[in-house]
Amino acid sequence: MVSQTAALAATVVTLATFTAAGLWYAHGRVGSVEDLLTARNSTGTAMTTATLIASTMGAWILFSPAEAGAAFGGLPAILGYAIGSAIPLLLFIPVGVRIRELMPTGHSLTEFVLVRFGPVMYVFVLVVSVFYMFIFLAAEMTAIAGSLELVAGIPAWQTATAVGLFVLVYTAYGGLVASIFTDTIQTLVILPLLAVGFGAAVLALGGTGEIHATALATDPSLLDPGFRPGLEFGLYVVFAILGANMLNQGIWQRVYAADGESTLTRSFAVAALTVVPMVLLAGLFGVVASGLGLVTPETQSVAFFLVVIEVLPESIAFVVVLLVVLLVMSSADTMLNAISSLITVDLARIIDVDNDRSLRLTGRGLTVLVAIGAIIIGAQGYSVLRLFLTADLLAAAVFVPLIWGLYSRSLTELGGLVASLAGLVVGIAYFPMLRGVVMLVPGVGPLLPEPAFLPAFLGATAVSTLVTGLAVAVGSANFEFDSLTTKIRSFDESTTEDPSAAAAGEVSD
Numbered sequence: 171m172v173s174q175t176a177a178l179a180a181t182v183v184t185l186a187t188f189t190a191a192g193l194w195y196a197h198g199r200v201g202s203v204e205d206l207l208t209a210r211n212s213t214g215t216a217m218t219t220a221t222l223i224a225s226t227m228g229a230w231i232l233f234s235p236a237e238a239g240a241a242f243g244g245l246p247a248i249l250g251y252a253i254g255s256a257i258p259l260l261l262f263i264p265v266g267v268r269i270r271e272l273m274p275t276g277h278s279l280t281e282f283v284l285v286r287f288g289p290v291m292y293v294f295v296l297v298v299s300v301f302y303m304f305i306f307l308a309a310e311m312t313a314i315a316g317s318l319e320l321v322a323g324i325p326a327w328q329t330a331t332a333v334g335l336f337v338l339v340y341t342a343y344g345g346l347v348a349s350i351f352t353d354t355i356q357t358l359v360i361l362p363l364l365a366v367g368f369g370a371a372v373l374a375l376g377g378t379g380e381i382h383a384t385a386l387a388t389d390p391s392l393l394d395p396g397f398r399p400g401l402e403f404g405l406y407v408v409f410a411i412l413g414a415n416m417l418n419q420g421i422w423q424r425v426y427a428a429d430g431e432s433t434l435t436r437s438f439a440v441a442a443l444t445v446v447p448m449v450l451l452a453g454l455f456g457v458v459a460s461g462l463g464l465v466t467p468e469t470q471s472v473a474f475f476l477v478v479i480e481v482l483p484e485s486i487a488f489v490v491v492l493l494v495v496l497l498v499m500s501s502a503d504t505m506l507n508a509i510s511s512l513i514t515v516d517l518a519r520i521i522d523v524d525n526d527r528s529l530r531l532t533g534r535g536l537t538v539l540v541a542i543g544a545i546i547i548g549a550q551g552y553s554v555l556r557l558f559l560t561a562d563l564l565a566a567a568v569f570v571p572l573i574w575g576l577y578s579r580s581l582t583e584l585g586g587l588v589a590s591l592a593g594l595v596v597g598i599a600y601f602p603m604l605r606g607v608v609m610l611v612p613g614v615g616p617l618l619p620e621p622a623f624l625p626a627f628l629g630a631t632a633v634s635t636l637v638t639g640l641a642v643a644v645g646s647a648n649f650e651f652d653s654l655t656t657k658i659r660s661f662d663e664s665t666t667e668d669p670s671a672a673a674a675g676e677v678s679d
Contacts, residue, residue, distance in 0.1 A: 173484075177322030177491050181329065184495045185336035188352050192503075195351040196344025207511045208277055209346045209427040217354050218428045218437035222259065223444055224353035224360065225420050228310050228501025231452045232317065232494060234558060236474035238407070239456030240465045243400020244392035248453030250404015252446045257408060258415035259442035265416075266425040266434050268576050272654045278512060279422050279572065285657050286575050286649060288583040294590065295572065298564045299417045300512060304543065305561035306418075307505040314498040320475045321491055330546075337499055338538065341506045346423055349503040356500045361448075363493040367478070367486060368451045374481040375458065385461030392457050406627035413565035413631065414558070416573065419508035559623065560603050567593030567630040571638045578642050579649045585641025593634030600626035 204210055213221070238247040273282055280299060284292040314333050315326035340348045375381050382393065391397045415421055428434040452474060459465050459473035464480055478490050570593075571586035602621040619625070 174323045176488065177318060178324055178328070180488065180491060181318065181324075181495050182332060184492055185332060185499065188356070188496075188499055189336045189340045191355065192340030192344050192348035192352045196340070196348040199347050200343075200345055207346060207507075208423055209350060211427070211429045212347075213350055213424075213427045213433070214429055215433045215436045215440075217350060218424060218433055219440045219444075220357040221350045221353035221427075222421070222424055222437060222441035223448075224357045224500035225349070225424070225504035226255070226259070226415070226441070226501070227360070227445055227448055228306075228313070228497050228504075231448060231497060232455075232474045232490075233313050233472070235449045235453030236456030236459065237470050238403060239392070239453040240460040240473040241456075241467075241470040242403040243397055244389075244394065244457055244460070246395055246397055246400030247403040247407075248450060248457070249395075250401070250407050251411075251453060252449040253404070254408035254411040255445045255449050256442040258412045258421075259438045259445070261412065262415075262421060262425065263435050263438050265573060265576065266428075266438065267431050269422075270425065270431065270434070272576070272651050273658050274655065276426065276654070276658050277423075278419055279417065280419075280512060281658055282576075282654065283572060285654055287581075287586050291583045291586050291590075294587065295417070295568060296512065298568050299419060300509060302414055302417050302561040302565050303419065303505050303509050303512075305558070306414075307502060307509075308543070309558055310498045310502050310505070314494055316472060317475055317494045318491065320472050321478060321487055333495070333498055333502065334542070337502045338506060341503045341510070342538075345510070346427065346507050349507050350424075350427060352503065353500050356496045360493060360496050360500070361444075363489055363496070364448060364451060367482075367490050367493060368454075370482055370486045371455065371458070371477055374483075381458055381461065385457055388461045388463060392460055402624045406624045409566050409627045409631045410559060410562035413567070413569040414562045416569035417565045419512055420504035423508060423511060556603060560601075563597045563601050563626060563630060564594065566627050567591075567597050567634050570631065570634045571641075574638050574642065578645075579651070580645035580647050581638065581642050581649075582645050582647045585638065585645055589634045589637035589641060592637045593630040593632075596633045597626045597630030600629060602626075 235248055235251045238251050239245070269276065269279075269282060276282060280292060280296045283295045311330045311334060315330040318324040318329045319326050340352070344351075372378060372381065375384075385392045391400075394400075425434060428437060455477050456465075456473040459476045462477070462480065464476040465473050469476060475490075478487050482490070568590045571581065571589045575581050575586060599618055600620075600622055602623065
């Protein structure tokens with residue numbers, strides 16, 4: 171086990187270094203609310219690619235793929251996770267180009283929903299988006315707290331608090347500008363550290379041949395590409411991650427931060443290709459942990475770190491500690507920025523804020539409360555994968571009408587709402603972690619089907635897609651996409667006309 175004092179000191183030094191870097195870079199570069207929230211058209215291919223990799227590959231990459239490999243189906247589960255992580259980034263290429271064309275001065279998906287569909291759908295999507303990002307942030311805090319407690323014995327609350335406070339400092343000051351800069355540096359450090367950790371583990375275990383033989387002797391299904399539970403997991407995790415990323419405001423911010431459509435296309439494509447081996451490498455630790463007999467039902471979510479403790483020398487384990495800190499910083503600042511963006515741009519429409527200063531204070535205050543809530547949940551030690559799956563289910567039921575609405579003129583607000591709610595009802599009926607809430611309703615329990623993840627995610631997405639298609643077929647609306655350009659303005663443009671409207675990100679009548 172790594173020394174608690176050394177691990178805590180390394181954690182604090184790493185946090186302080188990147189916080190200082192973020193503050194330094196943002197100084198003088200955040201001249202408006204636009205800079206704070208979108209950093210619009212400011213990043214080239216290299217920086218956009220790096221920030222996409224860092225912001226989407228948080229500390230969960232050391233937990234969820236390994237847990238999938240150890241407990242959800244071995245090699246096919248990991249492959250599904252890797253492919254599922256890449257598909258959303260590829261889908262963002264046409265979708266990102268489309269929304270930049272329709273809303274060149276936009277800020278968020280929910281902003282699009284308000285104009286395209288209406289206030290009811292807007293509030294519904296806003297709640298789901300904020301809930302998903304809060305769960306993401308809480309899962310990251312859970313990951314960092316659990317890993318350092320296991321590897322170095324640091325109490326979970328200390329780790330979660332330190333990470334949350336440091337990240338909050340440079341996020342509140344520098345916004346997206348600081349986040350993108352620190353993401354870029356973190357990516358340059360994360361990739362080599364992950365490679366070093368995996369290479370050292372392979373050598374310590376006697377090479378790939380020895381690992382393969384051990385896994386086969388312990389549980390042949392771990393390496394069976396046709397293992398049904400693994401295939402099922404790999405299938406439904408694609409829909410889970412796809413829906414979740416479509417509602418991730420952090421990615422939408424980076425769509426607007428790219429300095430052009432060619433940059434957007436190249437960056438998302440390279441990021442998609444890069445995350446596949448990252449997830450595969452991390453997931454294989456779960457197969458190794460299970461093959462070595464290290465995993466129990468209570469330790470499935472920390473399979474990666476069971477291997478680290480068992481086979482790696484303290485010096486390499488120390489490298490893993492730094493890796494976890496960097497990973498959680500890269501995604502936590504993204505989520506805090508994203509939540510802050512939605513609060514500033516969107517919640518101002520439903521909260522009575524009468525001036526720019528009040529709006530900023532409200533946004534920052536609510537962001538701090540979200541961070542505190544995530545820190546508290548992060549100290550509880552829940553399963554990171556299960557936290558993500560809970561948030562992913564909601565997104566899987568909602569994202570199809572939103573993407574369809576980018577291209578169809580006839581889809582109405584009612585059609586989108588009915589499609590989303592129908593998918594959500596089907597998903598919750600099957601979803602193992604939410605059935606308890608539904609069963610509180612008298613008489614509903616006996617009507618529920620057997621719980622299973624596959625029909626939950628496939629059912630939520632398929633039903634939502636089917637109902638959306640029907641709504642488009644019978645819809646009589648004829649939405650004018652040109653209105654998105656005139657009704658959604660940048661804060662800089664609005665400031666010259668009405669400072670209070672600019673602060674609220676006002677959508678004109």
